[in-house]
């Protein structure tokens with residue numbers, strides 16, 4: 001009997017609906033090639049239909065509905081014309097990340113063959129690092145409020161919350177990752193010179209963790225200079241670990257330096273496997289280009305490869321990534337506009353699926 | 359009788375001490391050419407000597423000592439080997455910004471002639487925007503603390519504080535600036551999809567302000583995609599207004615895209631002129647290259663030009679910027695290593711001063 005994985009599929013909104021089918025096409029090709037099965041169940045949890053009907057982004061029993069799957073394959077959620085972003089995101093993606101304790105958001109940044117970096121003189125191999133983002137706490141918080149409303153004294157407080165548990169577990173994950181890589185380098189993002197309570201704490205825990213990994217060369221950069229160095233010296237980085245907000249920023253900026261946000265994958269991982277992990281591209285629902293069939297499906301497909309790896313199918317995962325890289329390098333005829341081509345979402349997805357099957 | 363301006367000079371630490379003399383050299387050349395006087399008084403408020411002797415970064419009566427000057431010309435403070443960054447910065451620079459209510463941090467980002475952008479295909483003129491950073495409140499806060507110390511439940515709270523007064527005044531400044539520029543475009547940085555209290559408030563105030571400036575084309579970008587777009591489409595931006603933290607990030611990343619942090623100037627402005635404004639380069643004390651005489655003095659010199667403009671000497675200010683640009687463009691022999699040359703701090707400063715005098 002072949003292995004069978006049960007996957008919850010949430011295409012979501014906008015280009016999420018366009019790229020997820022291409023992701024599935026490629027995943028099925030990989031499953032066939034490697035002799036396992038993916039049993040996919042689709043859910044319409046999105047702004048456009050589900051929210052419009054129920055006034056909620058997820059059903060009240062979402063934990064039971066989704067909790068039994070081996071993984072969640074997620075497109076993108078958000079349709080600001082209908083639902084404000086903070087409502088739709090807190091009601092779905094951010095809720096899933098927290099509710100399923102996916103405390104690591106792993107985002108590889110790699111300049112692939114066939115992709116042109118906006119940076120001068122950068123070739124494939126020059127940019128190849130991992131952003132490890134804390135994914136459940138920190139700056140992303142809905143705690144706080146207003147006082148003296150509608151007066152000149154109106155004041156707003158917004159709480160950042162860090163816990164020892166939350167900080168240590170993501171740091172440990174990042175150090176383990178760095179220790180297993182050839183360069184064994186780790187940089188933690190901070191801003192302890194300006195943000196005076198939480199960031200010195202983050203530094204303190206990182207410094208303590210670094211002592212437990214003497215084999216890892218660890219240092220820190222303030223977030224301002226770190227973003228500058230992504231542009232000026234991207235080859236400097238190996239594993240970069242960051243708080244929720246800083247990781248969010250670095251994992252958009254990094255892929256931009258490596259050519260396009262359209263190809264960047266991410267894995268929202270629950271390393272303890274108490275709940276399913278969630279795999280989604282870094283890009284969002286992109287209302288500005290939705291419906292035109294030109295969205296780049298590579299971020300979604302690559303996220304699928306990360307899912308296969310997590311499920312225990314590393315050979316299949318590698319096959320998918322290799323197929324992506326080969327098509328980007330050799331098939332200029334199918335590249336989407338963000339890659340400088342004139343191809344379509346479906347054309348690029350189909351080409352990669354064919355390469356996987358070949 | 360010629361106009362006389364009294365300037366407090368704080369070279370600070372590290373390369374601050376190397377670039378400030380070059381700044382003064384150029385300012386004096388401009389003063390001579392335009393017939394006004396700069397009366398400079400130097401203060402040793404820094405980690406290395408003042409803090410070592412007094413255990414404080416500033417004297418208790420700093421407000422009286424500095425408050426009567428027309429402006430403050432500041433190098434850089436910070437020497438983490440001796441004083442932790444958050445102590446030295448909160449004790450000096452951040453204290454001055456707040457104490458003198460310098461609520462606007464204005465940071466021009468411009469790709470100058472003679473400077474090579476790390477971005478492909480970007481020529482002078484392609485990158486030319488202003489970052490307007492809120493400079494007194496927001497994420498830079500020392501409010502918060504720890505509970506359950508030294509246990510597994512250890513929890514840290516960090517408060518972000520925004521006020522209607524603080525948000526509105528910096529937004530108003532930015533909209534006024536945008537309205538007076540040819541392109542009349544403004545983008546505000548946000549992250550209201552993740553930071554659920556303060557950032558929706560910032561959006562709300564920006565949206566209200568935008569209604570009062572119908573002649574300005576205003577929109578917002580989430581900070582993650584905004585950093586990506588600085589790399590991918592820097593020509594998109596004209597005036598970018600941001601909270602304290604986001605402005606800090608964007609004003610390091612922007613100059614990196616325009617070639618080097620070494621040339622970026624900044625003005626910490628009290629627009630109401632109730633207290634002196636402070637002019638400093640964007641770069642810090644750079645302990646890694648301090649003492650070698652290779653620091654780029656252009657950020658310091660350009661900050662001096664912004665000071666002249668603020669003092670009411672716009673023609674002299676323009677003369678300094680024109681001299682900077684001419685030297686960068688025509689004198690490859692004096693460029694510092696960050697600009698791809700082999701020149702020295704003094705060599706570049708002297709060349710610019712000579713050009714101002716010419």
Ligand SMILES: CC(C)[C@H](C(=O)O)[C@@H](O)C(=O)O
Nearest residue numbers: 089094248282284551552582
């Ligand atoms: C949509 C948004 C809430 C989300 C985030 O900020 O985490 C996105 O930017 C991401 O990076 O996954």
Ligand SMILES: CC(C)[C@H](C(=O)O)[C@@H](O)C(=O)O
Nearest residue numbers: 193194224447452606640642
């Ligand atoms: C040194 C530091 C506190 C400062 C800041 O974050 O404001 C610096 O980075 C700047 O941008 O002026």
